[in-house]
Amino acid sequence: MGLSQRERIKQEMLGGGLTDHNGCSWLCSYQGTQGRTEPIVSTEEAKILRELARRVALLAELPIQEERRKLWTAHRSLKITRPPVFIDPEYAWYELIPHTVLQCKNHLARLWEYRLRKEIYWQEEIGDDRVCTKDFPVCHVYSQTGLGLDAKRTKSAQADGAYHIDAVLDDWDDLSKLRFREIHVDEEKTARILALAHDVFDGILNVTIQNSWWYSDGIADELVNLRGMENLMYDFYDYPDELHTLLAFLRDERLHMLDDLEKKHLLTLNNGGEFIGTGGYGWCDELPAAGFDPNAVRCADLCGYGESQAFVSVSPKFFDEFLLDYQAPILSRFGLNFYGCCERLDDRLCYVRKKVPRLRTVSVAPWCDAENMAQQMRGDFVYCWKQNPALIAVDQPDWELIRRELRNVFEITARYGCPTEVLMRDVRSLAFRAENPSAWTKIALEEANRLYG
Numbered sequence: 001m002g003l004s005q006r007e008r009i010k011q012e013m014l015g016g017g018l019t020d021h022n023g024c025s026w027l028c029s030y031q032g033t034q035g036r037t038e039p040i041v042s043t044e045e046a047k048i049l050r051e052l053a054r055r056v057a058l059l060a061e062l063p064i065q066e067e068r069r070k071l072w073t074a075h076r077s078l079k080i081t082r083p084p085v086f087i088d089p090e091y092a093w094y095e096l097i098p099h100t101v102l103q104c105k106n107h108l109a110r111l112w113e114y115r116l117r118k119e120i121y122w123q124e125e126i127g128d129d130r131v132c133t134k135d136f137p138v139c140h141v142y143s144q145t146g147l148g149l150d151a152k153r154t155k156s157a158q159a160d161g162a163y164h165i166d167a168v169l170d171d172w173d174d175l176s177k178l179r180f181r182e183i184h185v186d187e188e189k190t191a192r193i194l195a196l197a198h199d200v201f202d203g204i205l206n207v208t209i210q211n212s213w214w215y216s217d218g219i220a221d222e223l224v225n226l227r228g229m230e231n232l233m234y235d236f237y238d239y240p241d242e243l244h245t246l247l248a249f250l251r252d253e254r255l256h257m258l259d260d261l262e263k264k265h266l267l268t269l270n271n272g273g274e275f276i277g278t279g280g281y282g283w284c285d286e287l288p289a290a291g292f293d294p295n296a297v298r299c300a301d302l303c304g305y306g307e308s309q310a311f312v313s314v315s316p317k318f319f320d321e322f323l324l325d326y327q328a329p330i331l332s333r334f335g336l337n338f339y340g341c342c343e344r345l346d347d348r349l350c351y352v353r354k355k356v357p358r359l360r361t362v363s364v365a366p367w368c369d370a371e372n373m374a375q376q377m378r379g380d381f382v383y384c385w386k387q388n389p390a391l392i393a394v395d396q397p398d399w400e401l402i403r404r405e406l407r408n409v410f411e412i413t414a415r416y417g418c419p420t421e422v423l424m425r426d427v428r429s430l431a432f433r434a435e436n437p438s439a440w441t442k443i444a445l446e447e448a449n450r451l452y453g
Helices: 005-011 027-035 043-060 063-076 090-096 107-126 172-177 187-201 220-227 229-238 240-263 316-331 349-355 370-377 399-415 435-452
Strands: 085-087 135-138 142-144 152-155 163-166 183-185 206-209 303-306 336-339 359-364 382-386 420-424
Touching: 005 090, 027 107, 027 135, 043 107, 043 187, 085 435, 090 107, 107 187, 107 435, 135 187, 172 240, 183 240, 187 206, 220 229, 220 240, 229 240, 240 316, 303 316, 316 349, 349 359, 349 370, 359 370, 370 382, 370 399, 382 399, 399 420, 399 435, 420 435
Parallel strands: 085 420, 135 206, 303 336, 336 359, 359 382, 382 420
Antiparallel strands: 142 183, 152 163
């Protein structure tokens, strides 16, 4: 069966060959997308962008924004508050705001237009606890060398289908080919984009430099990209020493990257409206750390993030020995840490609790035992619960089931004294039902207020 016209439009993402698979939701992805554009904004495009920016600025001035900011900040400090509610349609943004509504033609202008239209839609149509600010981010343009062995993937013939990771470190003798990656910033192009942003937005929005050089410091993805998933499952038994050597390299490679970014003053704070990994916003008043220098941001001034999705089928013992032991020294560099994504953690939280320093937020995936997680956490960390996005990816969601699940989790976490936030993300589709995000948000806020209002 061929794709419908709506599906074809969605797959074109930002249109005109401009793509961002997360709907410009992840800063690390947005940074790469911005870097691939040419710094061109026409006079007419600047007018369009300024008009949208004025709408964003008015939304940012509403009193509710300060209320939301205070809510997230208190919540992140482990105070019991009404659970913050957050939904990010991610890839389904292209169902809500198809590229056909964009008026700008040049890629950089289209990218900026999409960000502004998203912010307006988030505030006016969805109404979750996202804080709208007057900050408009511009990222450094950069290139990065490889690890010496480049990842290879065999994609499915199906549009937007799965892919197979082909092992590129198929022979352990090739360990010697691995190299630390190096980041090289294009200062000239970065300056041109920054100057353009000031020309367009000054007097309306605050243009800021904001970077995100990684999605996760978990190193598990790099491991799988090198060895392939099938090989990895055997390595624990057949090549444990070699696997430890590879993991030590990946740990040291990431620590080298952090050192390099600090030395080059390329880190930017993420204790505001930035999304941290997959665990909610970074709003908090405990960062930056003592001794902060705004001209030389350190890892200690940031929230760090680690996850272990690739190890979801690995025993807790092997997870601890072959991943967490190598993640911990990386995460120790950060002022606070978030841990977990879509993987179950209820059978291994004891290891995460023990070894991740300054752990603040723990992901509770839909497949976790919600009560078991609450019993283990007992208010020591933020309980970041994620409802299954498949529930709103259909024409007629079971809203009563969604409500019961939300109510159940809120009652459980209240019983065990867990500061709680509820997220709806990893959304691939909304079945082209534009009402689904706002309907979910309304129910989630009703249930949160019912118990905590």
